[in-house]
Amino acid sequence: MRLRLWSYFLRQALMNIMNNRLVHVIGLGTMFVAILIFGTFLFLLINLNTWVQGWGHSLSMSVYLEDGISEGKRDMIASWIKSLPTAEIDRFITKEGALKELRRVLGAQAGLLEGLSTNPLPASLEVVFEKGEGLRLDPDRIKKELEKMEGVEEVQYSEDWLKRFKGLMSLIRVGGLIIGGLLCMGILFIVTNTIKLTIYSRKEEIEILKLVGATDWFVKTPFLLEGAIQGILSGILALLILYSGYYLLSTEKIHFTSLGVFDFIFLPYEYALLIFLASVALGLVGSLIAVGRFFDI
Amino acid sequence: MNLLAAKKTYSPGSGLPNALSKGSTLRNGLWTNDNLWAKVIQLFHLFKNFGPNVALRDIDLRVLKGEFVFVTGPSGAGKTTLLRLIFGAERPTSGQILINAINLNRISRSSLDLLRRKVGFVFQDFKLLPKKTVFENVALALEVTGERGSFIRKKTHQSLRLVNLAEKEQAYPLSLSGGEQQRVAIARAIVKDPLILLADEPTGNLDPDLTRDIITLFRNIHMKGTTIVVATHSRERFEDSGQRTIVLKRGKIVVEK
Numbered sequence: 001m002r003l004r005l006w007s008y009f010l011r012q013a014l015m016n017i018m019n020n021r022l023v024h025v026i027g028l029g030t031m032f033v034a035i036l037i038f039g040t041f042l043f044l045l046i047n048l049n050t051w052v053q054g055w056g057h058s059l060s061m062s063v064y065l066e067d068g069i070s071e072g073k074r075d076m077i078a079s080w081i082k083s084l085p086t087a088e089i090d091r092f093i094t095k096e097g098a099l100k101e102l103r104r105v106l107g108a109q110a111g112l113l114e115g116l117s118t119n120p121l122p123a124s125l126e127v128v129f130e131k132g133e134g135l136r137l138d139p140d141r142i143k144k145e146l147e148k149m150e151g152v153e154e155v156q157y158s159e160d161w162l163k164r165f166k167g168l169m170s171l172i173r174v175g176g177l178i179i180g181g182l183l184c185m186g187i188l189f190i191v192t193n194t195i196k197l198t199i200y201s202r203k204e205e206i207e208i209l210k211l212v213g214a215t216d217w218f219v220k221t222p223f224l225l226e227g228a229i230q231g232i233l234s235g236i237l238a239l240l241i242l243y244s245g246y247y248l249l250s251t252e253k254i255h256f257t258s259l260g261v262f263d264f265i266f267l268p269y270e271y272a273l274l275i276f277l278a279s280v281a282l283g284l285v286g287s288l289i290a291v292g293r294f295f296d297i
Numbered sequence: 298m299n300l301l302a303a304k305k306t307y308s309p310g311s312g313l314p315n316a317l318s319k320g321s322t323l324r325n326g327l328w329t330n331d332n333l334w335a336k337v338i339q340l341f342h343l344f345k346n347f348g349p350n351v352a353l354r355d356i357d358l359r360v361l362k363g364e365f366v367f368v369t370g371p372s373g374a375g376k377t378t379l380l381r382l383i384f385g386a387e388r389p390t391s392g393q394i395l396i397n398a399i400n401l402n403r404i405s406r407s408s409l410d411l412l413r414r415k416v417g418f419v420f421q422d423f424k425l426l427p428k429k430t431v432f433e434n435v436a437l438a439l440e441v442t443g444e445r446g447s448f449i450r451k452k453t454h455q456s457l458r459l460v461n462l463a464e465k466e467q468a469y470p471l472s473l474s475g476g477e478q479q480r481v482a483i484a485r486a487i488v489k490d491p492l493i494l495l496a497d498e499p500t501g502n503l504d505p506d507l508t509r510d511i512i513t514l515f516r517n518i519h520m521k522g523t524t525i526v527v528a529t530h531s532r533e534r535f536e537d538s539g540q541r542t543i544v545l546k547r548g549k550i551v552v553e554k
Contacts, residue, residue, distance in 0.1 A: 212414075
């Protein structure tokens, strides 16, 4: 199509927006909020995912030893652990050490331990595995192997709760898809009705255009551009606000006890582009639905 | 004969009537037939019903290229319906309409859009856009064709000069008199050099002086070779024109002279 026609279409689309300012501001505002909600959800999901992956990067394991284990057996267990790839014994906690640690954690309530006639806590080996690139550790298998060994009472590792957390993440992801779908439908509804209102306001002009020989596409294109412009503006605005939110969060380090510092990351480039393109596409599809049934002249 | 055109005769929905396939060619997206150009409008056994009301019954009519035809009759005789059918704004209940050898019953929507660029229509209620200037209203008929800006400006100025409105091109329709608005509508209909000009009651609301001006204007356009069909309930206003007249009564041609 000729460049002159496109400049005509763009002028018409901008004129339509100017002539129906209020309708467009309301439509744009609603669409922007919907995209912002979706973007925020995606932002949180991606950050949660990154944190979980970060935590899962190092695996720690507590190997509890039977009471009265001989030094030889303990050395055998330790040397078996050391033979595992990337495994390192972080520290050996004696029975006394464990009780001391428990006293420290209980603080003011440490008096509760005074009535104990014997120390019920086992000695343990704290093992740390660094998960290198391309190296897949099977903590379940290691746990079973260790538990079979003489002198080992019980084995616990950090991924137990991570597994449960990942299950929760899947649930959030499904919830996100449902919310995203509903938001998309909402956006389509908003755009369709905004464009319908501008079509109504130009009904007379459309009729005359058709009577002087305008093709359907000649009449439709400015409305499609209108929807696309609405999508472009909503997408840009939502991403800007989202980035501002990220900027504020990233300057304030957020601490969670025992989980350390949360470092936020902004949406990866392709996700930001996806939000923008989806916003434009929704604007276009919404206006396409609106113009669909208006040209039987 | 254009072989491509001959092949297209057999494709359904091409807009080309089979009976007219011989010698038909595709020009600018429209099927035309040079052999039949002498008859630019052909109506065969045309009927049009609106629910139980019969607006037109068994209309048979041929209009030759360059003819000036009046369609007269009392209000409700079917004049406007006849023009709207010729323009493709209505579909007949039965019968055939051939415009420049194109069968309107079989024409696609896009071909009808292209055909309308070759048929000018002056509406009884002018159909001008109040928020656009006189110049913009007239230029609109060329904007839709995607012509160059310089060409549109040149043709619009020419057209407005022809209807003596060159000095009012920046005015808005509502600031003009009825006669001036009528002339803007005529300028818009002729700016695209139509093969056929249809006018529905073009002098309906005008006083005798303005009516004379409009009649003179139509004669000037006719002199350029445009086929003109004017629907009017008061034939006497055009009495001295000596042109062909078709009288409609209750949807039927009762007199043709």
